[in-house]
Amino acid sequence: MVMVEEQQMGLVRSLEDERIAQYARLTMPRISVVGLGGAGCNIISWIKERGMVGGKLLALNTDASHLNITKADRRILIGEKTTGGLGCGGYVKKGEQALQENLEDILKELESSRIIFLTAGLGGGTGTGGILRLAEALRGSDKLVIGVVTLPFEIERVRRKTAREALDKLTHLCDTVVAIDNTKLVRVAGNLPFRQALGVANELIGVFVKDITETIATASLINLDFVDLRAIMEKRGLAAIGVGYGDGEDRVGKAVKNALESQLLDVEDVTKAYGVLIHVSGGEDMTLxxxxxxxxxxxxxxxxDAKIVWGARVNPELEGRAHVMVILTGVDSSIQKEGRRRFNLLRVLSRF
Ligand SMILES: Nc1nc2c(ncn2[C@@H]2O[C@H](COP(=O)(O)OP(=O)(O)OP(=O)(O)O)[C@@H](O)[C@H]2O)c(=O)[nH]1
Ligand SMILES: [Mg+2]
Structure with a gap:
């Protein structure tokens, strides 16, 4: 008699466990990461090679040979009619058109996602045009759309202007755009050759997207959830990111200091930031x-008054070390004024 009761109780409990697990699966925000153009696809490959739990990786490019060597969960050659698989050669309008050609298929792929990261190197044709068109198409949905983009080095003159104009538009189309100014990469990478510096940017964005996705999707030391992320990122415009490592005694303190001092975008006044996302990862010995x-x-x-949101994860590879990311949302940056300043100077000069 007692045994039957115990069996029944066990059954009830396992049904309840199953129901909780099912509910957790249903409420788990689905996350997608979309890489557009050459830089975007390189970032997707970086993440795919290391593996990411809890998110889907989608690579979009007009350049067939580059897409062919890109690693992703799904690859889509966009704009076959517009470019014939040959890339956009820096033309933003072509990039927009190319994305438009495959828009339906892409939106279908993203249908069930609640958080979407869009990543590209601004300044070329495919990534810049594509990200603008896709962000526009996703606007007004209930999805949280986070752009993660790089701005070209100052030596890439024309590209920087293209990128600045695109960034301006993008901040109105995405919920938040995390912008990384390549010119500032020397702060974390030192003086590296061009190609290597781009690799550092790929890694930086890769770590950011992977850490946030995994902290949301898997059990972590401090969980980050969709509601937290939305609270500081929904309709917040521009965001800056800083990253830092620390080791030995006071490793977290050192990592925080490095992260704050290595903001990868010129922020006009950090005290005006709307919110901050702090993400800490460290070895298994890291304490709360x-x-x-x-x-x-x-x-x-x-x-x-700044809103603060947290996430923390243990990463066994970081034994004895700590890695901190600080993302400031709702900031103003001098990059937004760079073009206007030049324009004003030209106007002044033209009077003489
Ligand atoms: N982070 C990063 N940035 C890159 C990389 N390659 C290029 N960039 C930057 O991104 C900008 C755009 O370059 P691409 O991504 O190659 O351009 P695209 O979007 O493929 O555009 P088209 O080739 O004109 O169709 C460049 O001006 C560089 O500043 C990369 O591998 N990583
Ligand atoms: Mg390209």
């Missing part, structure tokens, strides 16, 4: 106390 300290340190730099 260290993580809390990271938050306190960051808050000292910001306005007391």
């Amino acid at each position: 106390e260290e993580v809390t300290k990271a938050g306190e340190l960051v808050m000292r730099y910001l306005s007391p």
Whole structure:
């Protein structure tokens, strides 16, 4: 008699467990990462090679030979009619058209996603045109759309202008655009040759997207959820990111300091930031106390009203070290004024 009761109880419990698991699966925000153009696809390959739990990787390019060597969960050759598989040669309009050709298929692929990262190197044709058109098509949906883009080095003159104009539009189309100015990469990478510096940018974006996705999708030291992310990223315009490592004694303190000092976009006034996302990862020996300290340190730099959101993950590869990412949302940057300043100077000069 007792045995039957126990069996029944066991059955009820396992049914309940199954129901919880099912519910967790249903409410788990689906995450997609879309890479557009050469740089975007290189970032997707970087993530795919390392593996990412909890998100889908989609690579889009007009350049067939580059797409052929890209690693992703799904690859789509866009704009066959517009470019014949040969790339856009820096023409943004062509990039927009190319994306439009395959828009239906892409939107279908993203249908069930609640968080979408769009990543590209601004300044070329495919990535720039494509990200603008796709962000526009996703606008107004209930999805959280986060752009993660790089801005060309200052030596890439024309490309920088194209990129600046695109960034301006993109901040109105995405919820948040995390922008990384390649010119600032020397802060984290030192003086590297051009190609290698781009590789550093790929890694930086790759780590950012992978860490956020995995902290949301899997059990973590401090979980980050969709609601947290939305609270600081929904309709927030421009965001800056800083990353830092630390080791030895006070590794978290050192990593926070490095992250704050290596913001990869010129932010006009950090105390005006709307919100901050702090993500800490460290070896298995990392304690909650260290993580809390990271938050306190960051808050000292910001306005007391700034919204703060957390995430922390253990990464066995970081034994004895800590890695901190600080993302400031709702910021203004001097990059937005760069073009206007030049224009004003030209106007002044033309009077003489
Ligand atoms: N982070 C990163 N940036 C890159 C990489 N390659 C190029 N870039 C930057 O991204 C900008 C755009 O280059 P691509 O991504 O190659 O251009 P695209 O979008 O493929 O455009 P088209 O080739 O004109 O169709 C360049 O001006 C560089 O600043 C890369 O591998 N990683
Ligand atoms: Mg290309």
